[in-house]
Amino acid sequence: MVKVLLTGGSGFIAAHAVDELLKRGHDVVFTVRSDEKGQKILSNHPGTPSSKLSYVIVKDIAQETAFDEAVKSDPPFEAVLHTASPFHFNVTDVKKDLLDPAIVGTTGILKAVKKSAPTVKRIVITSSFAAIMNPDKPAKVYSEANWNPITWEEALRSPGDGYRGSKTFAEKAAWDFVEKEKPNFDVVTINPPLVLGPVVHYFNSLDAINTSNARIRDLIQGKNKDGIPPSGLYLFVDVRDLALAHVKAIETPAAGGKRFFVTAGYFSNGAIAQIIKDNFPQLADKLPATIEDETPKDVYGYDNSRSKEILGIEYRSLKESIVDTVKSLLAVGA
Known part of the structure; x- marks a missing residue:
C-alpha cells in the first residue's frame, strides 16, 4: 500500500484509476481544477x-510551478500517477491548447517532485499510442520500440498533428529529464491507443463525454445512421484494463524505466456498430442498415507482450468493452 498523487482527477482514465487504487488498498490524493469537481468525485466514493x-486544487497545469504545492503531503507521497493532459480537438491555438499543457505539465510535475517530494520512488505517466505510431508510414508491427517521428513544425499544422506532437514531446521530455537530472524516482510511461469503456455516472453530460467514447454515443443516438465515419486508427483498450495497468506500474518493481504499449487489439467503427446491433436490438433503427468493417487487410500489427508479461494485464474483448460502455451511456440518458 502506498500513498499516490493522481493528477487530472476528473479525467476519464483517472476516474477509473481512482477506483482501482482504492480497490487495491492505496491512499489517493487527486488534483482537480475546482472544488466543485473535487466534491463531485468524492461524492462518488x-x-x-x-x-x-x-x-x-491545481488550476492550470501549463504553469511551470503548477504542482509545487500539490506534491507536498503528510504523510508523504511514494508514487505519482500523472494522467493530466488534454485530449480534444476543440483547439484555437495548438501550442497554447495542446503542446504547452502536455509538455509543461509533464516536466512541471517531475521538477516539483524532485524539489519537494524526496520520498516518491516512481512516477507513472499516461502517454499514448500517438507517441508510438507514424501515420504517414505505418510500421509493420508496433511496439514500445517505435517512436512517432513528428517535428515541432509538423505538430503546429493542425489539432490532430498537435495532439500527436503533444504526447510525443511530453513523453520524450520525461525520459530526457530522468537521464539528465538523475532524480530520486524512476519513470514508467503507459501508451494506450483509443480508450473505450464505461463512463462514470458523475461526469457532466453526454456532450462533455471523453473524445474516444463520443463515437459510441454518436452511433447509439443515430448520428451515423446514413453512414459510419472512418475509424481513424484500429487499436483500442478498455479503460478498466488501462487503469489497472497504471496501478500495476506503481506496484511492480520490474516496470521501472519502461514504456508499456497497452492495447487489447483491433477495433473499427463498423465492428462497434455491429456489436451494438447484435446486443441492443432496440437500438438497431439508429444504425445504418448495412454495416461494413473497414479495417484494412494489411493493417499494422501490434506487440503487447510486455504489458502482459511484466504488468500481468489480461485484456477485455471489444465486445465486452462496447456492451458495458453502451449500458453505462444508456444509464445516464443516451
Missing part, C-alpha cells in the same frame, strides 16, 4: 475517509 481519498 461515500464512506471513504479523507485519509484514503482527498483532493488538491
Whole structure:
C-alpha cells in the first residue's frame, strides 16, 4: 500500500484509476481544477475517509510551478500517477491548447517532485499510442520500440498533428529529464491507443463525454445512421484494463524505466456498430442498415507482450468493452 498523487482527477482514465487504487488498498490524493469537481468525485466514493481519498486544487497545469504545492503531503507521497493532459480537438491555438499543457505539465510535475517530494520512488505517466505510431508510414508491427517521428513544425499544422506532437514531446521530455537530472524516482510511461469503456455516472453530460467514447454515443443516438465515419486508427483498450495497468506500474518493481504499449487489439467503427446491433436490438433503427468493417487487410500489427508479461494485464474483448460502455451511456440518458 502506498500513498499516490493522481493528477487530472476528473479525467476519464483517472476516474477509473481512482477506483482501482482504492480497490487495491492505496491512499489517493487527486488534483482537480475546482472544488466543485473535487466534491463531485468524492461524492462518488461515500464512506471513504479523507485519509484514503482527498483532493488538491491545481488550476492550470501549463504553469511551470503548477504542482509545487500539490506534491507536498503528510504523510508523504511514494508514487505519482500523472494522467493530466488534454485530449480534444476543440483547439484555437495548438501550442497554447495542446503542446504547452502536455509538455509543461509533464516536466512541471517531475521538477516539483524532485524539489519537494524526496520520498516518491516512481512516477507513472499516461502517454499514448500517438507517441508510438507514424501515420504517414505505418510500421509493420508496433511496439514500445517505435517512436512517432513528428517535428515541432509538423505538430503546429493542425489539432490532430498537435495532439500527436503533444504526447510525443511530453513523453520524450520525461525520459530526457530522468537521464539528465538523475532524480530520486524512476519513470514508467503507459501508451494506450483509443480508450473505450464505461463512463462514470458523475461526469457532466453526454456532450462533455471523453473524445474516444463520443463515437459510441454518436452511433447509439443515430448520428451515423446514413453512414459510419472512418475509424481513424484500429487499436483500442478498455479503460478498466488501462487503469489497472497504471496501478500495476506503481506496484511492480520490474516496470521501472519502461514504456508499456497497452492495447487489447483491433477495433473499427463498423465492428462497434455491429456489436451494438447484435446486443441492443432496440437500438438497431439508429444504425445504418448495412454495416461494413473497414479495417484494412494489411493493417499494422501490434506487440503487447510486455504489458502482459511484466504488468500481468489480461485484456477485455471489444465486445465486452462496447456492451458495458453502451449500458453505462444508456444509464445516464443516451
